[in-house]
Amino acid sequence: MSGKLYLIPTPIGNLEDMTFRAIRLLKEADVVLAEDTRTSAPLLKHFGIDKKVFAHHQHNEHQSVTEVIRFLKEGKQVALISDAGTPAISDPGFLLVREAIKNGIDVSCLPGATAFVPALVNSGLPNDRFVFEGFLPVKKGRQTRLKSLVSEERTLIFYESPHRLLKTLEEFSDYFGPERQVSVSRELSKVFEETVRGTLTEVKQHFETHTLKGEFVICLAGCSGK
Numbered sequence: 001m002s003g004k005l006y007l008i009p010t011p012i013g014n015l016e017d018m019t020f021r022a023i024r025l026l027k028e029a030d031v032v033l034a035e036d037t038r039t040s041a042p043l044l045k046h047f048g049i050d051k052k053v054f055a056h057h058q059h060n061e062h063q064s065v066t067e068v069i070r071f072l073k074e075g076k077q078v079a080l081i082s083d084a085g086t087p088a089i090s091d092p093g094f095l096l097v098r099e100a101i102k103n104g105i106d107v108s109c110l111p112g113a114t115a116f117v118p119a120l121v122n123s124g125l126p127n128d129r130f131v132f133e134g135f136l137p138v139k140k141g142r143q144t145r146l147k148s149l150v151s152e153e154r155t156l157i158f159y160e161s162p163h164r165l166l167k168t169l170e171e172f173s174d175y176f177g178p179e180r181q182v183s184v185s186r187e188l189s190k191v192f193e194e195t196v197r198g199t200l201t202e203v204k205q206h207f208e209t210h211t212l213k214g215e216f217v218i219c220l221a222g223c224s225g226k
Contacts, residue, residue: 003030003076005068005100007093009086009112010043013190017113023047025110030076033068035092039083056080061092065099072105086114090134090159115188116157119217122195123155123183126222130155136168146175156220162212169204172220176200181221187214 006025011017026032026049033056034040040053056064071078080087080096086109087093100107120127131154136142149156160168165184172182178201185195192214196206200220 001075002103002105003072003074003078004106004108005072005096006077006079007087007097007107007109008079008081009110009114010040010081010084012084012113012115012188013193015043015046017189018043018047019110019112022110022112023049025077026051026079026081028077029079031068031071031078033064033078033080033096035082035087040081056092056096058092061095065096068096069099069103069105072100073103084113084115086112089114089116113189115159115185115215115217118188119183119185119195120155120157120219122185123219124197125155125181125183125219127155130157132157135159138164146171150175151223153222153224155222156218158218158220160216160218162214162216165207165212165216166204168218169200169207172218173200173204176220176223183219185217185219188217190214 006029008022008025026044029051032051032053034053035057037053037055044051044053056068068078080093082091082093085091088097097107116132120130131152133156136145136158172180179199182200182203183195183197184203187193196203
């Protein structure tokens with residue numbers, strides 16, 4: 001009998017967001033895969049999870065998938081975690097899930113922490129329909145992607161790193177207009193959680209005079225059609 005693949009969300013900041021079920025399944029798993037074993041070690045230790053952890057990240061996932069599928073076919077229970085949030089959402093996991101399904105192996109993703117959900121709800125922007133873009137291409141394809149989103153009427157959600165935030169907000173102003181409404185959240189669930197709302201011009205001015213720290217979620221209002 002084949003094993004089962006579990007995708008287990010981990011806290012994006014506050015350790016109290018870890019679920020009882022996530023802790024139990026990590027303790028019961030035969031194999032634990034982590035995006036970065038150094039990042040996951042303190043988390044696992046905090047919850048008393050004593051397991052050998054194998055690396056599964058964007059640089060080795062094509063190679064490691066074969067071995068993981070072998071574990072699953074041997075009947076092992078495999079748990080995949082990322083550095084923070086839900087695996088496969090802008091993190092490794094998609095390739096493994098697809099291969100497991102191809103091989104008739106059960107896959108179960110637990111509900112749990114994902115950064116864009118609280119950012120969207122906090123934004124005050126329409127959230128009945130939205131588009132999750134994750135990280136934009138850094139170079140190739142970036143302008144093409146932005147041009148394709150200019151007329152999008154649904155709320156747009158992006159992830160961004162601290163060192164590219166100001167450049168991204170400037171580009172958004174060029175493509176979407178400086179008066180487009182935006183909400184930028186950082187350090188979600190942590191002590192210094194912050195959400196800044198306003199026009200692209202206003203929000204960019206705010207972050208030009210503040211320390212850029214943490215991972216950022218940008219929620220951009222859709223095109224009004226006017």
